[in-house]
Amino acid sequence: MTETPTKMTFHVSSRRVDAHGSLSLCKNAEIALDTDMAGNAEAFNPAELLLAALSACMIKGIERVVPVLKFELRGVQVIVDGVRQDVPPKMESIRYEIVVDTDESDRRLDLLHDNVKKFGTVFNTVAPGTDLSGVMRRA
Structure with a gap:
């Protein structure tokens, strides 16, 4: 009988903070996201x-x-x-x-x-x- 290899899974949750940015959460970490249509120099687009x-x-x-x-x-x-x-x-x-x-x-x-x-x-x-x-x- 052949064993099926275990697959790694990942989970990230992102939410809109306001019109200038959002936040992604994973494990105990967070990343600020540039979701502002004008751009946001304080976050990654x-x-x-x-x-x-x-x-x-x-x-x-x-x-x-x-x-x-x-x-x-x-x-x-x-x-x-x-x-x-x-x-x-x-x-x-x-x-x-x-x-x-x-x-x-x-x-x-x-x-x-x-x-x-x-x-x-x-x-x-x-x-x-x-x-x-x-x-x-x-x-």
């Missing part, structure tokens, strides 16, 4: 949240494989830029740069990047519908 989710996915993926690969690093920074098209509205392209502070070889850096691309949940959700590309480089 939906497109910025998508880019933040992608960058968090990349960093979490690195954290997941660092012990497995015995990869030594001192820090990671992810820079993500997106271009939105108007008709139909969608994120047309996303470019990223993952900067890793490490003394590991270029081959090992490439292996780390491959793992980020292969096993990232948000990465693999966004990639099929978006022109998604980027680089991983040494700090």
